[in-house]
Amino acid sequence: MDLLGTAIFLAIKSLIFIMGMFLGAAYLTLLERKFAGHVQQRPGPLHVGPHGFLQPIADALKVLTKEDLVPDNVDKVLFYLASLMAFVPAIMILAVVPFGEPFTIFGIEIQPYISDLNVGLLLALAFGSISIYGVIFAGWASNSKYPMIGGLRKAAVLIGYEVALGFALAGPIMMAGSFSLREIVEAQQGMWFIIPNILAFVVVVFCVLAETGRTPFDVQEAEAELVGGYVTEYTGMKFGLFPLAEWYIATFVLSAITVILFFGGWQPLPLLGWLPIPEFLWFFIKVFLLFMFFLWVHWTLPRYRVDQITEMAWKVMLPLALANILIVAVWIIIFG
Amino acid sequence: MELNATGFWVFSSLAVLSAIGVVFFRNIIYAVLSLISTLIMVSGLFFTMGAELIGALQILIYAVAIVVFYVLVISTVPEFKGQAFETKYMLISVPVGFLIFLELAFVSLYGAWSSNTGIFTQELIQQVGNTKAVATLLFTKYLFPFEVASLILLVAMIGAIVIGRKDHVIDEEAEK
Amino acid sequence: MQLWISQGEVESIKGKFPDILEERGDNFTSILINKKQLIELLTYLKEQLNYKMFIDFFCIDYPLHTPRFQGVYLLFNPEKKRRVAVKCWAEDNSLPSVINLWKGAKWSEREAWDMFGVRFEGHKNLVRMFLWEGYQYHPLRKDFPLEGYKDTYLPSLNLKEGETPAHNYDPYHTPLPSMEDLERTEKARIKKKNQIVLNWGPLHPGTHGTIWFLFDMEGEVVQECDIILGQLHRGVEKIAENITYTQFIPYTDRMDYISALCSQVAYVNTVEKLLGVEPPEKAKWIRTMMCELQRINSHLLWLGTYALDLGALTIFLYTFREREKIMDIIEGIAGIRLNSTYIRIGGVAKDLPEGALDVISHFVKDFPEKLKEYETILTKNRVWLKRNVNLGVITEEDVYSYGLTGVVARASGVPYDIRAIQPTDAYDKVDFEIPLGKVGDCYDRYLVRIEEMKQSVEIVKQCVNKLKDMKDDKYISTENPYVLPTLEEVFNSIEAMVKDFNLRIYGEQAPEGEIYLSGENPRGELGFYINSKGEGKPYRLRIRSGAFYNLQVFTELIKGKTVADAVVLLGSLDPVVGETDR
Amino acid sequence: MAVKVKYVERPQLTNRERILFIDFIKGMGITIKNFFRKTITTAYPFEKLTPPIRFRGTHAHRVKDGKEPPSFKVLERFMDIQEGESRCVGCYMCQQACPVPELFNIQTTQTEDGKKKVIRFDMNLLNCMYCGLCTEACPVDCLIMTDIYETASYHRAGTVIHMEDMTKRAVDFDTRRGNEPDRIWIDDEQRSKLWGQIKWS
């Protein structure tokens, strides 16, 4: 029964994490809308609650009580499964992301993460790429042309950038000598990995943009071309899970991983170490800044055509990632 | 450890169930779905055996890359018509499979592998961790097969491109 | 400026085709030929006399004449800058098709079939243009009533039994197409040859209105494309035949609703030429200024939606911010933001209000800065370059063959600009340059439009300077018998009231004759052909819309491109459905 | 005037710009610059833009209040119009001028003393295109267009306006804005959000 006890404890902890992520993602939508608004000289959500603070709640309620419409020609099982398949892997990445060192409050040790694994980074990569199924199956199950094209497009983009991402991760791994995200952060005591890994960072930024479907890579739901992309036929909560997973949860989690890999995770910003800010807050500050950066890019740039994106993945990003490996290898051999 | 045992039973039963699904689902897309499920379950089994690196790579390479390849091809192929099964082969395949199964069991029980010990002992593995152990072995002792793997991949790529390409399209671009 | 075929050329034609009939007027010169020699004559005009640009083709219905329908071809000589009209009676309700000479004739012939029921021998796919397959009537025939035949019982769903919401409410309605009809319409257009046929539009965010595209696709690559128009066909040409010249002005707004003022100016200029009205100087300058403001407005909308189609979401809102300013100006001057019925025959509806020039000069001072911002984001952006450069190249040949006008023609290096060829209003007094492109791809069209906005700003500046000195001039020449008096005059004098009554009730009794005149719309040449039989209403009013012809080339450009390119191509052609469908 | 043509320049992206992402950075600079600008939004139900005096909104009937033009004085003789009632003399000119005459429903009667009275003046605003031709045709300065635009309704009949409403509207309009000069718009706070400071001459 020890097992059951652990399981229940873990389930509660997971639930807290997931709920936190849900709420976080909901408010990230508000953040995005506010940011987009101000970039465009308008205030964004304003009247639903003070400064639009209740807007995400209203949206969530609305989406939850929309008719659950299943079109005639769809593959019903797959249709429902696809939205789960997009959502679960995206949130699973959260489980391997550490938000800080374990710390003790009132004598209880608290681990600000679900699991700290030796192969954490690999699993994050793996989960990140499993979400590709959600996209393809959503397109396929809908049995409609726009979703089909949108799904395949997104799949093509994900594929291209996943490979580049895999190679780009090699740099930080080489520096830290481990797949464990915690160890990677610890290895950045003296110097952040951005220093020799600048190429990898560029690649990772592009990959995150591509995987989360933000401009210049938002081909899958390019409104002007494909209406809603692979979610065109989705209604209600089935639909709600997609943007939640793709635009917010995935962006957040991948930003977190990027911060861990290149910006020293929860270590304070340089020269600001004296500030009385707890570790995980530093981490959130960095993630927030990176997230804002992605938003900023999203609301500025036009989008590529899908073949240009994949071509860029193979012809620019992959060589860059390989070059990064070479540079880091030489760096390690020279500087130890 | 209780956790391992539970894990084994859960994962293995699910793996077998989904494997049955792979074999008997008429709709190819469901078969592939079951395959994904099987692969993930197998990866879970790897984790219960302590093979972390392999477990992670199983998901990364197998459950994602290879199956995505299948899915891409399937989802762009018009639906297959006709009868999905040929039951007459069932009669042959079951005994043959059973034979192979017996053989495997025999080999394993008599420890045909015991002679082949590597540079790692159990303690060493515990110490450096499974990941590094596997990696070190791969890049030292099995260096030669490792390089051969790259050749295999190269050949596979060239072969596949040659087989799978549509001549007129690609040659036009090659000329450019 | 003499814009019609010269006497000498007609003589040379007469040498070859002795039995032509020349009709020469100040504003229209036509050659009537019989059906047998039509193709020969057109070929001669195209190849020998260099009338190689196709402007328009349309039909006129004379119910009492046999043969009943007359086809009119309008051609243009880009070197000598001369136009000619060729008329031909449609014997047996049919005419030879000229799509082998000009590809641009394809749609206008379809339109003639749709609207008049005239057949075209040799037309490959003569289907309904604006209405659907299965529609029984040809609406532009004189015997077809404007409101159609109301034979379907189709009451409002919001009413309770027996309720009538308004005095002009009729529960009976003209027939609607069924889904099968629409499906037949689709299938008549295009044969499926490749993997899938995708419906793109009409109710789609990327199609700039309700254009309905059918893409026959191999994967994502479009192999064959056809366009179904008519999702905004409101029967404007038919309406024009039923109302007076002044009453038609608001409808010109609603055709090309993005550049309402330009359309009004083009229309009013035509009517004024027909009536012989000369607007006062001040009105001319106001018109020019408003036109150019509207052009900036229109190009801004284009830039915004184009950027939106290409994914640059923020530009869209930035351009709309500037548009709001222009809308504010127009609202302050004319009273309505979008469909501002501001131009009147003989001048403009109201004088410029106090402060208008201040606001406009504030705007033109401010605007180039903002334009620079957009350019900083877009022009040299690598994504933008990748999406635009060398896509959809239109050659000079295509321009003539399809009758492309406006920016699309100019981006291909054809300096075809009505403002320069046939200046109306104050265009001959202002200083501006016509931007031209060298390659003719989408990027050139983008650059040309940006440059045009800059030129428009210059023109507006000149107009503002000029208008500052004209504070107290008259803005409408009410002394002319055809021009409606202003309210003050009506209030204060009986004669003006009687004149007003007469003009309102009987309309402007235009002298008999024909006229074709055009204006440079942001979307190309917007031409009006008016056939007056001396009544208060036009006998036939034909609108030659730039977007209608520009859109035709899309089917050619899209071949072998993907859907993602379709938005770029369509955006760079910048059609407005209100104008294509009328 | 000679036609001047000008070939547009096609800018190129240099390699330095390409490698350093100068194009992206510049663009993002613009967006962030706008981020720090003030918003231009009019928060509609809480703040309202005042339409310019020339705004063509819902129609209204001016009433007989002693400010009539001379033409009304002439026509009034045949009419039975009390003070405070609509000035309309039932001349049907608005309907004549309107491109969509069906939208009007004007009825007049003869009173006992031989005078004419307008008993019904309905306009179906759903068919109107707010072109203002009717107001320009009205010889007695009766039919005007006000600055009222909030006319949404739950049913069609709600959008048909009657004479009583129209007179009320006109009175309201004239009291609020009757004395405004013919200015392009009121330079209030809402406008300056978008426009900034304008130099008025």
Added chain:
Amino acid sequence: MAIKHNNGIILTTVEEVLSWGRRNSLWPASVGLACCAIEMMHTAASRFDTDRLGIIFRGSPRQSDVLIVAGTVVNKVAPMLKLIYDQMPDPKWVISMGGCASAGGPFPTYATLQGVDRIIPVDVYVPGCPPTPQALLWGILELQKKIKAKKEGKVWEEIPIKEVPTASQPIKTKSPFGF
């Protein structure tokens, strides 16, 4: 609502919360047909910014709650529009923007549909040609009122219609929970 009408306080509260969510997150399907669509775009743009009220335009009808029919509906488009309406998930509303959509507008011709309410039920009519963005926003606010009234079990005839013989003043006080 699947939850039946019930006088229980809890259900009423739940319904009220749901109705609040719905009316504060009205996503219109962007069906732009003609001139009015331009003004609809302007309503969504910075000057008037529908996003303030939680209104964002969606491309696909499957994810939208309100169909703003903006522009002339000609006969040929009518069946398509009906299809789009059918494809929207419940609960759904329709705003008919502009004269054309509401009653054919200035086009009483053979080609135009004389009012979109002949094929789909309309909740709010917004007259104007085109209605200014503020007029459209007013229409949306009216729709929100209607949704609120429906929660109270009323039908639209009972909702007090604010006749606007005169201009209205800006609302002074903001509710902390939105509309």
Added chain:
Amino acid sequence: MTGYFALLVFGLTALGLGAGLLLLNRLIAPRIKDPMEGYTYECGVPLYDKTSHLSLEQKYYLLGLLLVLFDLEAAFVLPWAAIFRDIAQISPGFIFTEMFIFLFILILGYIYAWKKGALKWQ
């Protein structure tokens, strides 16, 4: 091991929550049948042809091929990267050349694919 167990529990919780939300949506949302509500959306027009699944396309095949091969390559590179630091202290030249021979061979394939136009995604 507990780490993986936690992962499992987390995954199940997420799955349960996602499924629960879908179920909740299905339960409480209204279901009013409209005549054509199941019709596939294609801009509101009747479908020209009902097939929506594209038939076999080479580009996806090539894409999948590249994914498999390069992902596998990454699978070799990543463990290598993990031990690089440790071994580099002992014999940097060995570990370095070893991987770069491997990469070199694959870069050959990459160049071949590039030359053959397989990277160009039509």
Added chain:
Amino acid sequence: MVPYEYYVALSGLLMVLGLIGVAIRRNIIALLISTELMLNAVNIAFVAFDMKLGEVAGQVFVFFILTIAAAEAAIGLGLIMAIYRLRKDVDTETLTELKQ
């Protein structure tokens, strides 16, 4: 600790299932998928022996099996492409022809 024989048994079971799949499926893609199942069975066996012997060599071999699986998939699907191009359709009959 779960005895390694259990894992081997599981591996055998999967192997059998894979074999059945190969035998009875007429669809060439399903055939390839079944092969993947068999390869997985082998993987499990390898890792199980490793567990028994306290070794990691077996896991190294899994790497090579992954390589082979990838190559197999690449070539197998390449063949489908080739057939498709030749026949312009992937009909069952065509595929069975190949199988026999």
